[in-house]
Amino acid sequence: MADPKLISKIPEGPLAEKWSRRKAEIRVVSPNNKRKLEVIVVGTGLGGASAAASLGELGYNVKIFCISDSPRRAHSIAAQGGINAAKNYQNDNDSVYRLFYDTIKGGDYRSREANVYRLAEVSAAIIDQCVAQGVPFAREYGGYLANRSFGGVQVSRTFYARGQTGQQLLLGAYAALNKEIAAGSVKSYPRHEMLDLVIINGEAKGIIARNLVTGEIERFGAHAVVLATGGYGNAYFLSTNAMNSNGSAIMQAYRKGAFFANPCFAQIHPTCIPVHGDQQCKLTLMSESLRNDGRIWVPNNMEDVLKLRKHEIKPSQIPEERRDYYLERRYPAFGNLVPRDVASRAAKERCDAGYGVNETGLAVFLDFADAIKRLGHQRVEERYGNLFQMYEKITSSSPWEEPMMIYPAIHYTMGGLWVDYDLQTTIPGLYAIGEANFSDHGGNRLGASALMQGLADGYFILPYTIGDYLSHKFAEPKTDTNAPEFAQAEKAVLDRIQKIFSVKGTETVDSIHKKLGHIMWEYVGMARNETGLKKAIEEIGELRKEFWKTVRVPGTNEEFNQELEKALRLVDFFDIGELMARDALHRVESCGGHFREEMQTEEGETKRDDEHFMYVGAWEYKGEDIEPELHKEPLKYENIRIATRNYKD
Ligand SMILES: Cc1cc2nc3c(=O)[nH]c(=O)nc-3n(C[C@H](O)[C@H](O)[C@H](O)COP(=O)(O)OP(=O)(O)OC[C@H]3O[C@@H](n4cnc5c(N)ncnc54)[C@H](O)[C@@H]3O)c2cc1C
Numbered sequence: 001m002a003d004p005k006l007i008s009k010i011p012e013g014p015l016a017e018k019w020s021r022r023k024a025e026i027r028v029v030s031p032n033n034k035r036k037l038e039v040i041v042v043g044t045g046l047g048g049a050s051a052a053a054s055l056g057e058l059g060y061n062v063k064i065f066c067i068s069d070s071p072r073r074a075h076s077i078a079a080q081g082g083i084n085a086a087k088n089y090q091n092d093n094d095s096v097y098r099l100f101y102d103t104i105k106g107g108d109y110r111s112r113e114a115n116v117y118r119l120a121e122v123s124a125a126i127i128d129q130c131v132a133q134g135v136p137f138a139r140e141y142g143g144y145l146a147n148r149s150f151g152g153v154q155v156s157r158t159f160y161a162r163g164q165t166g167q168q169l170l171l172g173a174y175a176a177l178n179k180e181i182a183a184g185s186v187k188s189y190p191r192h193e194m195l196d197l198v199i200i201n202g203e204a205k206g207i208i209a210r211n212l213v214t215g216e217i218e219r220f221g222a223h224a225v226v227l228a229t230g231g232y233g234n235a236y237f238l239s240t241n242a243m244n245s246n247g248s249a250i251m252q253a254y255r256k257g258a259f260f261a262n263p264c265f266a267q268i269h270p271t272c273i274p275v276h277g278d279q280q281c282k283l284t285l286m287s288e289s290l291r292n293d294g295r296i297w298v299p300n301n302m303e304d305v306l307k308l309r310k311h312e313i314k315p316s317q318i319p320e321e322r323r324d325y326y327l328e329r330r331y332p333a334f335g336n337l338v339p340r341d342v343a344s345r346a347a348k349e350r351c352d353a354g355y356g357v358n359e360t361g362l363a364v365f366l367d368f369a370d371a372i373k374r375l376g377h378q379r380v381e382e383r384y385g386n387l388f389q390m391y392e393k394i395t396s397s398s399p400w401e402e403p404m405m406i407y408p409a410i411h412y413t414m415g416g417l418w419v420d421y422d423l424q425t426t427i428p429g430l431y432a433i434g435e436a437n438f439s440d441h442g443g444n445r446l447g448a449s450a451l452m453q454g455l456a457d458g459y460f461i462l463p464y465t466i467g468d469y470l471s472h473k474f475a476e477p478k479t480d481t482n483a484p485e486f487a488q489a490e491k492a493v494l495d496r497i498q499k500i501f502s503v504k505g506t507e508t509v510d511s512i513h514k515k516l517g518h519i520m521w522e523y524v525g526m527a528r529n530e531t532g533l534k535k536a537i538e539e540i541g542e543l544r545k546e547f548w549k550t551v552r553v554p555g556t557n558e559e560f561n562q563e564l565e566k567a568l569r570l571v572d573f574f575d576i577g578e579l580m581a582r583d584a585l586h587r588v589e590s591c592g593g594h595f596r597e598e599m600q601t602e603e604g605e606t607k608r609d610d611e612h613f614m615y616v617g618a619w620e621y622k623g624e625d626i627e628p629e630l631h632k633e634p635l636k637y638e639n640i641r642i643a644t645r646n647y648k649d
Helices: 017-026 044-060 094-104 113-134 164-182 248-255 288-292 303-310 326-330 339-353 369-375 378-393 450-470 484-503 509-523 532-552 562-586
Strands: 039-043 061-065 187-188 192-200 203-211 217-221 224-227 268-272 295-299 364-367 404-413 430-432 615-620 627-634
Touching: 017 113, 017 450, 039 044, 039 203, 044 061, 044 164, 044 450, 061 192, 113 164, 113 450, 164 187, 164 450, 164 615, 187 339, 192 217, 192 248, 192 562, 203 224, 203 484, 217 484, 224 248, 224 450, 248 430, 248 562, 268 288, 268 295, 268 339, 288 378, 295 303, 295 326, 295 339, 326 339, 339 364, 339 404, 369 378, 378 404, 430 450, 484 532, 484 562, 509 532, 509 562, 532 562, 562 615
Parallel strands: 039 061, 039 224, 061 187, 224 430
Antiparallel strands: 192 203, 203 217, 268 404, 295 364, 364 404, 615 627
16 A cells, blocks of 8 residues: 555556656746746756756756856766667667666666656657757767667667766756856856755755855755755765765755655676775776676686786786686676676675685676777777776776776665655655656666666756646745744754864764775675674664764864865765665565675575565654654556566576
């Protein structure tokens, strides 16, 4: 039975007609009334920038906020490999249905059918919009846009701009945003960090933000608030995310009543440069696109492994018959292009068995020798040149001569704020888009689908659905930031900052964050079990106490103070980490990136429990030191046959 607090608002009717039906029902705000309405958008990545530009163009008054000095420096800029769309340019039998099917299957049957179908449906329009903006997608000789494949699919539907797709897409969205800024419909607040959400009479009415340059705490009111603040993968300290990526805004919303869905669904990406020391604070992704042509292997005998570790031989000296291309061996149908969760676990399995190829034993090879032979230097250079360069700069080893070394790392969070079909959270007037919501990716996101989802939300879904809510609001006056709710929220923020400064301990924020990262990776990482997850909850609790006794944040609030920024975010990462562990503990099944060791097949593959866990788990905050309450949104599959994921044949 549906939980009365989780009304998903999925439209009635056949799957392919649901979005058209919803659009037809949505009330439209007239242009003269749009001018009276204010919307706050927090975040300027692909989700936020596309939403703010679209809302501004529609005629709303938009305020947009970001941490960086310019909206175009959001984390989205790091996206390398590409963006999916069901255009079928390759004539390889792609379709909206196939993209929908791949995404549901890739997510291990833990996402909503209606949302995923809509995502696939609008995917083609995203490419048209971006091309019209001048995004320089790669093209074939005849002028058609080029495509490549990403994991978990058997067609080529990924559009790309070399290894800089996110950057080029963000430049497109940023140009559209700048047009609105110049026209006065969008006002931009760079270097402003949201520190609390303001609720008045149960509705989202504004935010409290800190001016990161002066430290001033400021109040901003609106008729609705949109969170596009990205993912929370940095709870693990080391991840592929940008250093500023954080989960604080969604935790502020959670504490004010927005439910947090599937927090334990985190993605571990198989192709990252391995950890190389204690002083590291960031991991580097090598794009999944490399798996189109790169072959993943380890030696099949221990003698070669030991020689490699002692640098007595080079990988290229190991002949074919002494190599184990384990993905091709285990998953012949998809080979090196199995989904990320499958590829990551397979790498861990080989390394746990002792075949890791570097000194730490935590690395496998990604080899381009065959591709260079088959395609020639120039074509490989065209496809992956900048990625090869980046790898060589970081490791001093040339992928032209020897294979890359890679290992899985935390990359993306499928969990996030629970949203209904309109992308509205459980707080009226509060919307969440992009990686910040629990999104369409279920237990595992397929490569090149995050950019698609962020831009679908921002350009084509939110601008319509938010109108339905705002159509009731144009008669309301502007939100009064002198209201007591703003004063209370502002005081709570100032108290929190004061409390952090008052600790005056000896530990840096990073040193404590690193300890949290170790707990998360060890117990809430690629493999999880009951004992470990309970230990994680306990150890995070202890670490939180340690933080409040030992942290030292130098300087003051009234200045540019990045240690303070990090400390405020770390306080929220403790709560996120704990919620992730709690969610992972309750979900006694393996699905997608969530691998419970107790639930695996004899071959070590994930074992779902559809009878007991085919739902979205959404957590409701109940107060400090009180266990949150779990709500369940059952998932129904009426247009797709539920099956065990199979990438073997
Ligand atoms: C290295 C790398 C490569 C990737 N490659 C691909 C790819 O090829 N294809 C693909 O589909 N996906 C890829 N992804 C995933 C994808 O890039 C992200 O999921 C996506 O860009 C997230 O976009 P977003 O708009 O939701 O958030 P983000 O781009 O993370 O933007 C968040 C914004 O919120 C702001 N913000 C955060 N908190 C606050 C606050 N409290 N107050 C004010 N502002 C705040 C930030 O300043 C920023 O502007 C990649 C990810 C990584 C790490």
